[in-house]
Amino acid sequence: MLLDDASAEFHDFFERHYAELARFAHLLTGETDAADDLAADALLALWQRWDRLRAADHPLAYARGVVANLARTRIRSAVRERRRVGLFWSRHPEKTAGPDVAAVLDVRTALGRLPFRKRSCVVLRHAFDLSEKETAAALGISVGTVKSQTSKGMAELEQLLGAGVVGALATGRRTR
Template sequence: MLFDDASAEFHGFFERHYAELSRLAALLTGDPDAADDLAADALLALWRRWDRLRAAEQRLAYARGVVAELARARIRRSVRERRRITLFRSTRSARIEGPDAAAAVDVRTALAWLPFRKRVCVVLRHAFDLSERDTALALGVSVGTVRSRTSKGTAELERMLGARVAGALVTGRGSR
């Protein structure tokens, strides 16, 4: 198959970064089955803008930001759908005040309990080893915002998982 320069360049970008973007989506949504779709949707959005993006230095940062926004939208849709189902199935409201201690041992489950903005900062900083600057660039926020959200998110993980397990996550010794 013949590719023009733009197509070949995008194909190379896709090959190099698809797996990483899929992993990011899986960690943000907690749904590995949807991760490939989100990564593909993000790359499709990039392809549509490739003529403008191919000259940009921060294409990967932009792609990470697109994945984060798509994951956020998916989570919101999922939450709205769960609320609708709950309204139809039950007249009583059963609220869970905190995570189940057994479930909190699983890092992915604990990440799912974090508010999305903190979760995306913790995942990009610690699971993907991005600098504060690169994380800020991917999310379109300031470095100070990344510091704050990462710090608060890590503190929440420590409360849910215990300092030893959360410390292992942050230093890369835990399961991801």
């Protein structure tokens, strides 16, 4: 089967960026299966608009934005579902004395505690090494918002994980 130019370009785009988009979705949602689905759904949305996107300056930034929006929708839906289940099963919620130390030490759990925009900025800036400008383009926000959300997100992670762990994460060093 011969592919036309647009199909060949999209196939090449898919091959080059699917894994990265899936990793991005995984870091946003914390769910491996959902990450694959979100990356596939984002690429399907891109394929439907590929005639316009192939001429764009940054189709990958657009793809990251689509993944971020799909992840946000999935997270919001899951939160609503948990609330419904919680209301149904628990008349008197249990109170805990303090934070779960094991959960605080887990970076994924700590990322999951950040609001979506802060988490997106931190993940794109530090896990994917995107510039502030690239992060802003991917999320459809200003560079100033990227700077402030990244700074605030890192400060919150520092409170949750400790300064040493966050410093190592930001510089790419591994901790024990």
